Structure formats: C-alpha cells, structure tokens
Amino acid sequence: MLRSFARRFRPLFEPSVARLQSWAARKQCSVQALMDIDEANLWFPPDFRDRFGGFHPPGQIRDVRRGFSLDRVRSDMLVLLLREIVVGQIPGAFAELGVHHGWSARLIHHYCPDRRFYLLDTFAGFAAADLKAESLAVGFNEKLAFQDTSVERVRQNIQPIGDTVAFVPGWFPDSATPAMRDDRYAFVHLDADLEAPIAAGLAFFWPRLAPGGMMVVHDYNAWPGARLAVDAFRQQHSVRAVPMPDKAGSVVLLK
Template structure:
C-alpha cells in the first residue's frame, strides 16, 4: 500500500489484486493492477486535488481496486491535502464498444459489453462504497457528468475516437500534478513486449498531446503490458 498505510490494509489490497487478476487475466492482470495502484497512490500522497475517474469501466474489476485505495487512504489523504472526500466516477456505454474507425482493429462494435449491475455487484461483494456510475457514450456523458476537478483518470476506451474524446474532456479538468493512465498504449521502442492490438489508442494520444504539454511515461510489466502515464505539469500548462 502507500507509505504510511497499515499492514492489514496492505494484506487486504494484495489479496484482492490476486483475486481480480484471476477473475479475468486478459483485462485485469497484475501488471495493470500494480501500475494503477502505485500511480493512484502517488497522486493521493502528493495531495493532488480532485476526484478519480475511470472511462471504460466494463464490469468494474479495476474500479474495485481504485475504490479500495481511495477508502484505505481517505483519512490520511484528507488531512494532508485538505480534501474532505474523493469520489470515484465510472463511465461506460454498457452497450459494448462503438463502431471502430480506420485506425482501429482487433475489436468490433458491441464487444466488451457489461452492465451497471455487474459493477455494483463487484462493489457489494467487497463491502465497498457505491461509485458514481454514468452510463452512455463518452461524447454524451463526459461533458455533463465529469467532476469539476480530476486528480486521477484511467482511460480504457480501446478505440481512437473514444480515447481522443476522453482526453479532450478529462485533461482540462485534471489538476496540476494529476495523472492519466491510458490502457493499450503500445510503444514498442520503450516497451518491446507491449501488446499492439489496439493501435488507435496511441494514435489518439499522440494526436492530442502533439500541442499539449505533458510528462509521458511508458510503463512496463512482466508480461505484455501496454500502458502509458501522462502527468499534467505542476504549473498546469
């Protein structure tokens, strides 16, 4: 767990990470979970203001981890950052993926379908606080339902248009020092093992950040993790 957390919290979170990875190793493997874990911890420990959002939550397995970290760190983070509460906001069409563009491959319209009930059941099984769930296509839900300030965002939209829409709406609300993790971002130069099945994701990120200052880190794991983190500079520019 983050520095300063108790050993029982650490043991509980580690156990859940193994459990989540076993449930669906293709979508919630340990490489993903551990990188999300430490990136979110670093944002919380830095006192970065704002809520946590996940765009493309599917059945809520990674969402469970994000909420566990929020709850475990709530009191200590609130004292250090002046935050009284941080909410977890989840976004998904719950109708599967939209139609792919020419930049996309591997997945098709309607794939990766889950329900809001699946998400709530995953939270209820672990006794976690109910998240804020926003159903609908990103272009409809994000302009109306994103929190005013975002400290941490996990983007798992799979396709070019979904990632570009996500960045367009999330980045202006991201607090200085905030973090955006993008799944399926494959940079074989910096991460030779990375899975390259969804090339539209990197194309969308490269297009968005061509004129937007950000600190990019390509993350790695023991397997074929394709992950990138984009941090907003401390001056907010």
C-alpha cells in the first residue's frame, strides 16, 4: 500500500534538476551513470527487481564485482550479457583473450564461478610479431603497455573459486591447448587491442561458439586494430553484431 501511494504521488516528489546535480556530484558520477536497476539509483524500482532480478537472474543472487572505475557502462554491460547466458542456459565454457591484471576476468568469473574459464595472455604485454603486423603505427608507450603482470598477480586479484579458472600463458593462437580446441564456448571476451590477436581470436572461437553464445570484442569503437579485425571477419561470415556504448565501444557478436 505504501508503495502504490508512493508511485501515485511520485511526481510531487520528483527531485529538481539542481538536487540531481548535487547528488551526482556527491556520488562523483553523472545521473546517467547508474542504471535504474542499480540499487544506488534514485529511481531504483524494487518491484521490478523482485520480479525480474535486475542484474541477477530471477530467483538467484550472483556475485556482481565491478572493476572499471572509469567505465560503469562496461561492467553493467558485461553483467547483463552474462545474465542472458545464465537465463538462456547456453552451454559451454568461457574464455578471455587479453587479461592483463584480470579486472574483467574477475567480474566474469565471480558472476559465473561454475563455468570453465580460460584466461589467455602473454602475461608480458604485446608480442613483437603482433605489433609489427599492426597496419597503423603504435606509439612507444603503447608498445610497452601491459607488461606489469603475471599469472600469480592475476590469481591474487581474481581469488578464483574452486578449480574452474585455467590460466593459458603464452602467445595466442599458438598457446591454445588441446582441451581448448576440443571445448565449446558460451561466452568469449576478446580484449587484446591489436588486429592480429583479435583476428586470431575470432577465427578460433567463432566456430566453437554454441548457438545462443556471444563474443564481446572490446575497443571496436576505439582501437583501429579491433575495428579492422571485426569488420574483416564480418565480411567473410554472416554475424549479427551489436555495438555497445561503453567507453571504448565494445561490439557484441551473437550466434
């Protein structure tokens, strides 16, 4: 009864723009940065969350870890895509190419700790062969990026639950293990920045993706290599691609 009263008279209590602005300043975000289903949002709808689960599958509470302080849209996007995989009961393992410190891997693993999850990275930054193959010049600082990591550091960051996380160090695609080749996938995150590894990731994982599965390619609207690799792949294969408005403009490929 209290809720229906609140809903009916809500317009009377709608916050003014000035109040919203000061609230956003206090939270250090824009008003738009939190989705309505986020419990911290002013417009959070508890009835909707109770009925449909919000960030969680209905009737379940999953561990939602966020890690990108500069990109709330990206973490919300990943959580909601994983939710689709869970609710749709899409079978298969998960994989991430491009792990670095493991922030995206941590989010993915803790939302779905039961899935086998391959983590692929050189754990030593970009490979010279990939940098050489890049069609556009890569800056000096970018060449040195992502070297400050290791399997142990990522393990510490992720704190894996059980034994579903499999570290696959080395240069991809050569690093792909026999188990990975035999597996089928429900969710793949490609975040390797450069054209060559992203092209290799698409070629490797797309044929192994289950119907209803999805691949997220980060940087589609930010890094030329990511855009070139995805567009070349789309010219050869019939792939449904949905661009996303996260900071680096991911694209989701649906099977």
